[in-house]
Amino acid sequence: MKETAIEMNKILKEKSDIFYFMLSDFGKNIYMPKGIIVQSAEAKEKATKYNATIGIAESKKMPIFLNSLNKYFNILKPDQIFPYAPASGVQELRKKWKNKILLENSLIKSQDMISMPVVTNGLTHGIMLFADLFLGENDEIIIPDKLWENYNLMFEERYKARVVNYPLFNKKSTGFNVDGLDQAIANSKKDKIVLLFNFPNNPTGYSPTLKEVDEITAVIKKRADDGKKILVACDDAYYGLFYEDDLIDGSIFSRMTGLHKNVAALKIDGFSKEDYAWGLRIGFITFSDFYKNADAYAVLEKKTTACIRTSISNCSLLSQSIFLDIMGGGEVYVKEKIEKFEILKKRANKVKEIVYKDKYKDLWEVYPFNSGYFMCIKPKGTTAEKVRASALEKYGVGTIALGEDLRIAFSSVEYEELDDLFEIIAGVIRELK
């Protein structure tokens, strides 16, 4: 292990033994070298005469750029578009995102309770960075059984960890399976418990109610009291798209801050889904624990930065500059987000009206949904894959088959088309039964 890594680990162990305990082997080994990046940062500050450190090309203190490229942009200046962003992200954007987290999570009462968010190349990259730091081949990760398939590919193939599932919904399929979570932790033979929550959930569109979140928090606290060391990772990709009133206020992440010495937490979120900007690839990862120690958070941020450096070097400056600008933009931006939210909410409510109708009772079971982009049904008397294939081939209707469930993205179907969409799916199931 390199000296710099040893130094970083020493600080982390002293200031947050829980985060230190959670580190994977790679998480322990990785460090930010005091090389080009550090020397360049120093030069940026002090090289007032000539800066010959820079890995880009400059002329007249501006990046050299092609007008052929610059012509695609308004508002932004070339130095907001073309140079490299810092590996950890544009500092001002990180600050703005931190403020947003505080605004939306009333339990996070002060800046020092959480780390500075580090910019990631979209949400998946945030999940990768989490796994880089905390998952290895002897680890388990506990996730509800309705999940994004890429979790398996990432955690099992890339990180050699074991994915342990528990049923997302309780036996009556009325809500979150708190007992299932509790049992999954109890059944683990590991002291190191890694939990992943993804609410609003992909694929089901479910978010826990306030009451359920209280229960989830109580379970985690109880198990931490029993001596389990627990890392809670929150994939908040669809954050904010809550369509009912009794749901979680803020992220589960906010419940973990200061909860227990044996509990550490991280939050993965970003613009992709919240701002309908999937192709711009900007997300964040943020840490929190019981100790709320600035030095420990700094180590985690640095290790995350080194993971970024060794995977993609840095994230798009162009995208970061746009989001930084828009976040300072005020009312129009906020108003527009509310408008788009209302479109999705209206669709979700319409789907609710449709799918529980008596005429469909023999055709499918509906999983609870109240948020996000999707909802799932379980076709009766046939398989989801058969329904998918037939709906597509015969009727030009695209859905996703996931095991026994059919995922329907109401995010991408018009309000006026929803009746017809489900009528077609119902017809297909009737044909197949």
Next chain:
Amino acid sequence: MKETAIEMNKILKEKSDIFYFMLSDFGKNIYMPKGIIVQSAEAKEKATKYNATIGIAESKKMPIFLNSLNKYFNILKPDQIFPYAPASGVQELRKKWKNKILLENSLIKSQDMISMPVVTNGLTHGIMLFADLFLGENDEIIIPDKLWENYNLMFEERYKARVVNYPLFNKKSTGFNVDGLDQAIANSKKDKIVLLFNFPNNPTGYSPTLKEVDEITAVIKKRADDGKKILVACDDAYYGLFYEDDLIDGSIFSRMTGLHKNVAALKIDGFSKEDYAWGLRIGFITFSDFYKNADAYAVLEKKTTACIRTSISNCSLLSQSIFLDIMGGGEVYVKEKIEKFEILKKRANKVKEIVYKDKYKDLWEVYPFNSGYFMCIKPKGTTAEKVRASALEKYGVGTIALGEDLRIAFSSVEYEELDDLFEIIAGVIRELK
């Protein structure tokens, strides 16, 4: 190992035993699941009525987007900006980049000689994907000793491989060290030889001459004849920035295509340095070998895509759309690139005039340079770090210290300032001696 991975590996083994042999454990295990991505692709084609597969939000067959975001763009339409790009990249852009490789590498005479390039999130991500597929903890990677520091962090820490160096320059420091390369291969106890070439080189700005490339090719062929299995990875980040006439025509990659049954090759390149678009994060990775088999290339592309899916999901659609558009743009774009190239070439030639002057002979040794963004000197009678620190603190001049060498980025210093820059560095060395 998952069934899909086994199927893919079987094809690769049959069609390109050399690429199969080179795969890391992760490279063997990784596969593209027949899940959401495949079902969505199918729906994109066939879901003519309603497409409820999509992981984005749509309205009126267009992505839902915020005008607050759209206002930053000209020319591009919202569906070129906001949706997800395919995990392997925008197909038309991949085709255009392939054509560019063919145009610039006369030895690659037909489309079928190389794979379709896969889009990466900048060059570093390309290097990561290469290491994903081909490097593990029992592997060595042989790289000249003047190298980008991030190689070490990536290959050693992330991939647990051993980095083996040989001196980049021959003993007289007049050019590439062909014997060093030959010896490094001969000295390896492994049958699996992984070579990495980075020309134009970071940090020295050196590219091999045509004669040296012939010799490099001959060495690799000879060692392949001896039974070594060799993967040649070309990091062509600074491709095209060649300032002298007798240099390599095209990439070393082009010499490897069809060279020998025991030789496989890959090329990592992209827009970042070539188009002065560092912050837009678009690169490519392309494969080639003796067999030039379409099925084998397809497996490599799919495995690469799965590596992308498990690291960042996909690369910026916005950036890909811009580059796709610009590559169809014709003369202005080409003319501008030549203009910028001339700026850098003029600076490089000026640096050549300066650094070999008699008055500096006692102060530094100059390493050969003829290309790229940088050049290196080795200060005499003091250390590079001392020179760096003193130049920065006393004179506001930023440089990078790399072991015993000082890297100077003429890419970021004006032509008119170059005399003064080196005069200051000379003064610092005199003070320190």
